[in-house]
Amino acid sequence: MxxxxxxxxxxxxxxxxxxxxxxxxxxxxxxxxxxxxxxxxxxxxxxxxxxxxxxxxxxxxxxxxxxxxxxDQKAVSLRVPNGGHLERDFSQLFAALLPEINELSRPKFAGLVTERLEDVPVNQILSIGPGKDFQSVLMCILKRADKRHQIQLNQLSDNVLNLPALLLVNQIILGKHVTKKDLDQLITEILLPVYTASKIKWI
CATH class of the missing domain: 1.10.10.60 (Homeodomain-like)
Structure with missing residues (x-):
């Protein structure tokens, strides 16, 4: 992003x-x-x-x-993780963004993200550095997970695709210091259940 x-x-x-x-x-x-x-x-x-x-x-x-x-040295330049599993890829992606998230959460930057959201979609808020944008990295992760039959990508709505960015931006807006454990909790408690549910054939 x-x-x-x-x-x-x-x-x-x-x-x-x-x-x-x-x-x-x-x-x-x-x-x-x-x-x-x-x-x-x-x-x-x-x-x-x-x-x-x-x-x-x-x-x-x-x-x-x-x-x-x-x-700011905390501005992140993203690369596509390749952990071989959706959970590890999410964890590596979120860990890479952790310094930027905590920097933008400081009182010094209060209001920046909420004002920026008035002009750009939520999936364009993170990864301020010159690397790959968040959405393209996320889609690479999800396409690999789809090939591994961990998810069914064509069953994911736009709301689900925006969920990772939304969760991370929310951490910034809350203004609290975030740890890797906090982000891993978001992955295991929210993202994995939602994304892997795409494999279920609803009747």
């Missing part, structure tokens, strides 16, 4: 201007918090017109997300 759109080719001056904007927004977050970021303040500090700022980043959630991806 990627927060950001693919960057277009830009001149060096544009890149320098973009970097100044992102570093300005990031400094405000670090000195205060996400709620302290305003587009007016960023435009003034970065010496850029508000029109140019809004053209590149339509709102502060997108702006701070871009800054997070550039400057």
């Amino acid at each position: 990627i927060f950001l759109e693919s960057p277009k080719t830009a001149s060096r001056q544009e890149r320098d201007s973009d970097q100044l904007v992102l570093s300005t927004a990031w400094k405000i977050v670090q000195d205060a918090d996400y709620q302290a970021v305003t587009m007016d303040a960023v435009a003034i500090s970065a010496k850029i017109s508000k029109n140019a700022l809004y053209h590149k980043w339509p709102d502060r959630a997108m702006l701070v997300t871009a800054a997070f991806a550039k400057y």
Whole structure:
């Protein structure tokens, strides 16, 4: 799941201007918090017109997300796990996202995810780094599980396909520190029963 759109080719001056904007927004977050970021303040500090700022980043959630991806070491770049079993693949995927989840759960970032949800689907919230997006990784996992006859992929509704992202985003919104054990519990108590139920032929 990627927060950001693919960057277009830009001149060096544009890149320098973009970097100044992102570093300005990031400094405000670090000195205060996400709620302290305003587009007016960023435009003034970065010496850029508000029109140019809004053209590149339509709102502060997108702006701070871009800054997070550039400057925060907890931003995750996903790879497709290959544990040989649906439970292990889910566990590896969730473990990879754990640092990012806990970082975004900090009070400093309160409101960022909920504001971002106004513009993008829930399955585009996680994995801010430049790796594979969450949805494509999830679908690779599920296709492999389908080939192993652990699930029946064509029986899964969109609601079920969105469930992993929804559970993880909910952990961020709750604002509590999450452990790997917490995430593994979500897998064993919720995800596995729901996904493996797709093999049942309902009459």
